[in-house]
Amino acid sequence: MTSSSSARYSRVSGTGSYLPPKRLSNAQLAEQLAADGVETSDEWIIARTGIKARHFAEADVACSDLAVEAARHAIESAGLAATDIDLIIVATSTPDMVFPSTACIVQRKLGIVGCAAFDVQAVCSGFVYAMTVADSMIRTGAARHALVIGAEVFSRILDFKDRTTCVLFGDGAGAVVLSASDTPGILATELHADGRHSDILCTPGTVSGGQVLGDPFLKMDGQAVFKLAVGVLEDVARSVLAKAGRAQEDIDWLVPHQANIRIMHGTAKKLKLPLEKVVVTVDEHGNTSAASIPLALDVAVRAGTIKPGDTVMLEGVGGGFTWGAVLLDL
Incomplete structure (x- = not known):
């Protein structure tokens, strides 16, 4: 892919992230669960997932509060003011309310007026979906600086x-x-969904007549998710590389959705990528769904692990069943 004076591309100009202060180790969580008669252990969790800890927001902290903190860091990293942003997309499955969108609430909290703001709901693939939409809007001239959260x-x-x-x-x-x-930044993207598998990862409750109908808790068939995830992530990664005219050897860093260390290692193995090229934060963050990819990206960028000029593959898979990938030059 070559640039020209008339071509318009999108590039990552800034990254940011935020974790609520409350960190819960496996041992602390196991102790809390034991009080309710639920047995687990640090060893059991690590062996199956690679997770050692996670962060939980306090009861009075909304999704938009976390989003705003990450957004401020990203805007500062880009060397911009909040008023320079002309598009806001928030990927989330846990919005502040039924409506308006969390993106509109973030827009208000950032003091931005007038630009388009909306949410994308594709569960753990949500950030990849949101990046793809923002890239398309920038390429068509509908936006110049898009905040994707x-x-x-x-x-x-x-x-x-x-x-x-x-x-x-x-x-x-x-x-x-x-x-x-x-200059090209995002080189290629691809999105997919297969609603036939909508029941293997879902939160099947809804609100009606002032009451919750159905089950408001997350449900997952872990084995079914694992089996589907590794296969579709390999396929979409290869497809995006082909679109961009790149080879798997060109990938400097793989930033996958941080769901389970076994899925991440399985994908890297299929792509013949050494594990040293996989950015891993699931051990400290757990699975943060749509937040996991940008969280991991920001951690790696700020640590100096991912550097300007590196070629990075972002890929996610989630409830829906949804999946997708983004290949970019940082």
Whole structure:
């Protein structure tokens, strides 16, 4: 892919993230669960997931609060003012309210007026979906500086009597600013969904007549998710590389959705990528759904692990069943 004076691309100009201060180790969580008669242990959780700790938001902290903190860091990193942002997309499955969108609430809290703001709901693939939408809007001239956020408070929808799910998830937010450029940044993207598998990872409750109908807690068929995830992540990664005219050897860093260390290692193995090229934060963050990819990206960028000029593959898979990937030059 080559640039020209008339071409318009999008590049990551800034990254940011935020974790709520309350950190809960496996041992601390196991102690809390034991009080309710639910048995688990640090060893059991690490062996199955690679997770050692996660962060939970306090009861009075909303999804938008986490999103705003991550957004401010990303805007500062991009060297911009909040008023320079002309598009806000928030990927979340745990919004502040039914409506308006969390993006509109973030817009108000950042003091931005007039630009388009909306949410994207694709669960753990949400950030990849949101990045793809923002890239498309920048390429068509609809935006110049897009704020793309993944933010979640999954602790609000966990059943703490189900040890197979409650130990997996955490809260947090990550963000990037995508800016228009005449030099390619995002090289290729691809999104998919298969609603036939909508029941293997879902939160099947809804609100009607002032009451919750159905089950408001997260449900997951872990084995079914694992089996689907590794296969589709390999396929979409190869497809995005082909679109960009790149080879797997060109990938400097893989930043996958931080769900389970075994899924991440399985994907890297299929792509013949050494594990040293995989950015891993699931050990400290748990699965933060739509926040996990931008959180991991920001951690790696600020640590100097991912550097300007590196080629990075972002990929996610989540409830829906949804999946997708973004290949970019930082």
